[in-house]
Each structure stands twice: as C-alpha cells, then as structure tokens.
Amino acid sequence: MTLTFELDPAVDPALRDGVLALWADVSNAGGAVGFVPPVTPEEIRPALLRHLVAMAEGTTRLLVGRDEAGEVAATAFFTYNSHPLMTHWVWLYTVMVHPGHQGKGYGLDLMAAVEEAARTAEGFEHIEAIRLTCRGGTGVDAFYARAGYKEVGRVPAAIRVAPGDDRDDIIMLLPLR
Numbered sequence: 001m002t003l004t005f006e007l008d009p010a011v012d013p014a015l016r017d018g019v020l021a022l023w024a025d026v027s028n029a030g031g032a033v034g035f036v037p038p039v040t041p042e043e044i045r046p047a048l049l050r051h052l053v054a055m056a057e058g059t060t061r062l063l064v065g066r067d068e069a070g071e072v073a074a075t076a077f078f079t080y081n082s083h084p085l086m087t088h089w090v091w092l093y094t095v096m097v098h099p100g101h102q103g104k105g106y107g108l109d110l111m112a113a114v115e116e117a118a119r120t121a122e123g124f125e126h127i128e129a130i131r132l133t134c135r136g137g138t139g140v141d142a143f144y145a146r147a148g149y150k151e152v153g154r155v156p157a158a159i160r161v162a163p164g165d166d167r168d169d170i171i172m173l174l175p176l177r
Helices: 013-028 041-057 106-120 140-146
Strands: 004-007 060-066 072-080 089-097 129-135 150-162 165-175
Touching: 004 106, 013 041, 013 072, 013 089, 041 060, 060 106, 072 106, 089 106, 106 129, 106 140, 129 140, 140 150, 140 165
Parallel strands: 089 129
Antiparallel strands: 004 060, 060 072, 072 089, 129 165, 150 165
C-alpha cells in the first residue's frame, strides 16, 4: 500500500490532531523534528499552531500523506522566503513519516511528492530549489541524499540535543531547475 498525498489540505480538528499525534510519535521514536523525547502532543501544540498560523497567512503550505485508513502518516511543511532576494527557493520543515510506516519506502515517496509539488503546484511556479536543514548524527542526511538533495553547508555543534550532545546543523539543497 502507498500513501495518498495532498497539498494544502483543509485544516480541521482531525488533521490537527493527526499531525500532533504523528509529531509526538516521531519525536518519541527519536526523530529529529524539533523535540527530544519524551514529549507529549500538548508540548508540541504551540509549534504546530505556529505552522497553522503561517498557513493561514499564506507563507507556509502543508503536504500531508495519509495511509490506507486515512490517518495522517507523513508531513512536510513548505515555507516561502520573505527576503526579496531569496523568493526563488523554499524551506522544507517538519518532514515526518510515522515510525510504524518506516521501512516501507514511504519516506522516499514523501520526498518525491515534495519535489513534484514544488515543480508543478500552483503558487510554486517561480521556485527553483528546496532547502532544508537536518540534525547531524542521525543518518538522515544520507536519506535526503538518496532523495537527490546535496549537502551545501554545515554548522558544527549548532544543535544542542542535551548537555554534552551537540550536533551539526546540515544544510541540504535540491535544485529544481
């Protein structure tokens, strides 16, 4: 079975709660998505609300992947640049696949859907690249490389996961044109 992807889904309580549950499950499984386990959906809620406000303002877009049961199983948030010299590329944030679905190829499916949306969706016509950052020491940079992204920068020890556990902030880019 594959995921069904939708760009700019209607935000309702089911979507909101599904993203919160996904974010908590990914974080608690050790995913590098802004939190360190253990974390609850309520602790994540303020970060999701910031994404939802940005979506309402038109500066952020959500790509959601649903499993065969219709549950939120994957997400990626696109954020437009506000700097006038950088509007030709977007940031990608909060890229997640539910731990129960990992190992099925859904991560690469998600990244292919991200690329397809950035290449073809209305409102992305001027976008020439996707940029993201990821936490070093997790191996996720190798995953993004398999999806076509190239490492273009690294800030050593920029992410402090815990005292004595500093990780590199790895900057990756996928040119679209």
